[in-house]
Amino acid sequence: MAESYAIGHETSHPALQHHFENMEQQREAGTLGMWVFLVTEIMFFGAMFLAYTLYRSQYPQAFASASNHLSLALGAINTGVLILSSFTMALAVYSAQSGHRRNQVVCLVLTILLGLTFLGIKAVEYYDKYVDHLVPGRLIPGHPFDASHVHLLPGAAKQNVEMFYWIYFAMTGMHALHMIIGVSLLSVILYFAARGRYGPEYHNPVEISGLYWHFVDIIWIFLFPLLYLLGRHLAHAG
Amino acid sequence: MEEYEAPQPSRINYLNAEYGLKSWLLTKDHKRIALLYLGSISFFFFIGGLYAMFIRLELLTPQGDLLSSATYNKVFTQHGIIMIFFFLIPSIPATLGNFLVPMMIGAKDLAFPRINLLSWYIYLLGGIITIYALLAGGVDTGWTFYAPYSTTFSNSYVIATGLGIFISGFSSILTGLNFIVTIHTMRAPGMTWFRLPLFIWAHYATSLIMILGTPVIAITILLLTFERLAHVGIFDPAVGGDPVLFQHLFWFYSHPAVYIMVLPGMGVVSELIANFSRKNIFGYSFVAFSSLAIAVFGFLVWGHHLFVASQSVYAGMIFSFLSFAVAIPSAIKVFNWTATLYKGSISYETPMLYALGFIGLFTIGGMTGLFLAALAVDVHLSDTYFVVAHFHYIMVGGTLLAYLGGLHYWWPKISGRMYPEGWGRFSALVVFVGFNLTFLPQFVAGYMGMPRRYHAYPPEFQVFNVLSSAGASILGVGLLIPMIYLIWSMRYGKSAEANPWHLPGLEWRTASPPPTENFETTPIVTWEAYEFAPSEEMEVVGRFSKSEGAVQQL
Numbered sequence: 062m063a064e065s066y067a068i069g070h071e072t073s074h075p076a077l078q079h080h081f082e083n084m085e086q087q088r089e090a091g092t093l094g095m096w097v098f099l100v101t102e103i104m105f106f107g108a109m110f111l112a113y114t115l116y117r118s119q120y121p122q123a124f125a126s127a128s129n130h131l132s133l134a135l136g137a138i139n140t141g142v143l144i145l146s147s148f149t150m151a152l153a154v155y156s157a158q159s160g161h162r163r164n165q166v167v168c169l170v171l172t173i174l175l176g177l178t179f180l181g182i183k184a185v186e187y188y189d190k191y192v193d194h195l196v197p198g199r200l201i202p203g204h205p206f207d208a209s210h211v212h213l214l215p216g217a218a219k220q221n222v223e224m225f226y227w228i229y230f231a232m233t234g235m236h237a238l239h240m241i242i243g244v245s246l247l248s249v250i251l252y253f254a255a256r257g258r259y260g261p262e263y264h265n266p267v268e269i270s271g272l273y274w275h276f277v278d279i280i281w282i283f284l285f286p287l288l289y290l291l292g293r294h295l296a297h298a299g
Numbered sequence: 300m301e302e303y304e305a306p307q308p309s310r311i312n313y314l315n316a317e318y319g320l321k322s323w324l325l326t327k328d329h330k331r332i333a334l335l336y337l338g339s340i341s342f343f344f345f346i347g348g349l350y351a352m353f354i355r356l357e358l359l360t361p362q363g364d365l366l367s368s369a370t371y372n373k374v375f376t377q378h379g380i381i382m383i384f385f386f387l388i389p390s391i392p393a394t395l396g397n398f399l400v401p402m403m404i405g406a407k408d409l410a411f412p413r414i415n416l417l418s419w420y421i422y423l424l425g426g427i428i429t430i431y432a433l434l435a436g437g438v439d440t441g442w443t444f445y446a447p448y449s450t451t452f453s454n455s456y457v458i459a460t461g462l463g464i465f466i467s468g469f470s471s472i473l474t475g476l477n478f479i480v481t482i483h484t485m486r487a488p489g490m491t492w493f494r495l496p497l498f499i500w501a502h503y504a505t506s507l508i509m510i511l512g513t514p515v516i517a518i519t520i521l522l523l524t525f526e527r528l529a530h531v532g533i534f535d536p537a538v539g540g541d542p543v544l545f546q547h548l549f550w551f552y553s554h555p556a557v558y559i560m561v562l563p564g565m566g567v568v569s570e571l572i573a574n575f576s577r578k579n580i581f582g583y584s585f586v587a588f589s590s591l592a593i594a595v596f597g598f599l600v601w602g603h604h605l606f607v608a609s610q611s612v613y614a615g616m617i618f619s620f621l622s623f624a625v626a627i628p629s630a631i632k633v634f635n636w637t638a639t640l641y642k643g644s645i646s647y648e649t650p651m652l653y654a655l656g657f658i659g660l661f662t663i664g665g666m667t668g669l670f671l672a673a674l675a676v677d678v679h680l681s682d683t684y685f686v687v688a689h690f691h692y693i694m695v696g697g698t699l700l701a702y703l704g705g706l707h708y709w710w711p712k713i714s715g716r717m718y719p720e721g722w723g724r725f726s727a728l729v730v731f732v733g734f735n736l737t738f739l740p741q742f743v744a745g746y747m748g749m750p751r752r753y754h755a756y757p758p759e760f761q762v763f764n765v766l767s768s769a770g771a772s773i774l775g776v777g778l779l780i781p782m783i784y785l786i787w788s789m790r791y792g793k794s795a796e797a798n799p800w801h802l803p804g805l806e807w808r809t810a811s812p813p814p815t816e817n818f819e820t821t822p823i824v825t826w827e828a829y830e831f832a833p834s835e836e837m838e839v840v841g842r843f844s845k846s847e848g849a850v851q852q853l
Contacts, residue, residue: 080816
């Protein structure tokens, strides 16, 4: 900390904004800013996790029935895709720090492609739910919810199955929105990375975009078991 | 204290560095953004005040004769929404905080100037959408939007209003984020955490609440909006949802939001009390940490809004205990302010009058809050005018008075002009009298059983309502006077010197109004907060210093 406030000035770096004393202070501010932002994101998703927890404990059978209708395979593949994308993202940050421009560009492209793959698979899943009339309420006008495709476990009420699907769409939809923002963010980073803006001296934008990307992945790491793996053992019993 | 030679106001300052609409609408200067906020919150305060006027006019007589009950529902709802989300929440942080946080810690700007500007545009967008909802037909759910009335039964513009509040919430989140990062990373050399003015500690605590609470209300309002729009639901009992979950999520933000409103006010008052007593604050670290304690405890008391809403009685007992506990850090502040006054060299300029008013009114507001935190008493007082009076003592008697005090105190720094002191003192007195006349009778009416949110009431309550309406007109006049003379003073006021109050804080060690970069050179802080050292000569930093040296010290 102390050094960062030294009034000696190495102000020469072109990326230094006017209101910061030096690059170190600018880097610290950017990183802390992203962490604080991620805290707000946790609270944002937190309310939905709370609603999920409450209703899952109230209607366990309905939630398990609805969950069993989700595609375990597609969900699992998507989980793998995202974990892989986190790995390529980490490599992109490392390449930026160590000044390998080509690796950095390749890793960013891979990360973006993996992100798009995730979104594509998610779209397929959404379409399946649409075909099966599992989009709750009047989200799609003239296409009402119908639980007849869902195998109901004993004690499961249809209206609570509908509630599960609303929570499913709300949480995965909000997650997908964050993925879209992440892909856009990385595209901007890719543009500048290709022009050689980031290197050992200055790579904070890559780092904090990485933080964001990992965070969105972690949300999915929680969503996958909570939404897809619910009461799978019950499915075999029933 | 020895007088030092007043530095000449600089010719180039943040106000005249650039001209034209574009230089304001695209500015990244925190001081200009603070003024943009000042203008817009004043506008919303005016709208909210108009609604208050209609409420007080209607309640002048026991019959519902001026407004129909449906219209009255909309009027009190809109009064609450505008005043809370568009005036009180941004009031001190977005104007005074925006202006002063960088200046008090010796920084050139907030850490993220562009995000700061963005937050104003987001606020404005949310405000415009809300105003649209009000003009299109209004909203009648109460500012609390309780489900299932808001999701299913209300025939008013819930979706548009909800969207407006959802959007404006992000401006609050971004302001909080900016403050936290700025206070952590941008402090001038020597500005250690325990040399920070208490205004900064208060804003730090406020920012914590902003970033932890606001996202929860955002997603809650969003879910509510979807629920109404598409009949999907987790709050509607018709689909197995639980309306009490909405109340929990709503108050998880909205109770801490009370501390978003009052903590910055406490920060202002700490400054005013210490500086106009010309004394170091009594128990600096207690006052500083009590801000953090309020922020932490504030998140654990939301259940006291649900004492009569089917909450488990055991949960109620815990929430009741924690609500009593949150009074402790608040009381620490009040006691420390009082102890600061003791043997101080007190002068009664306008800001100090507001600060003293704050201590009295906040104490009444806080103590009556304890009535409501008591499980049994709350059953009797819930949804009566006692509650209305209680939170107006906190929000108007607390926040608004601190805001006005702070605005007067820093007005020379902000505008470079002095406000007329005589008018200032007069209006502070009018506000104090008008406020008490408005809300003190409401405690009595509420205790006797007058419910809130009705446009008609039994005739025996009329005397209290007439007193209240009379007080409201006095309060209105008291608020109009500063609005007029502050605008007047921008052109005709006496030019302010750099340090008109002769204080040690960093913001007073640069010109009035300050240059765009705040300080000519980065200041080095070698003094403690509120260090009134009578024998030492105080100087200012940068180009105003007597010698040619880069940095002057106290």
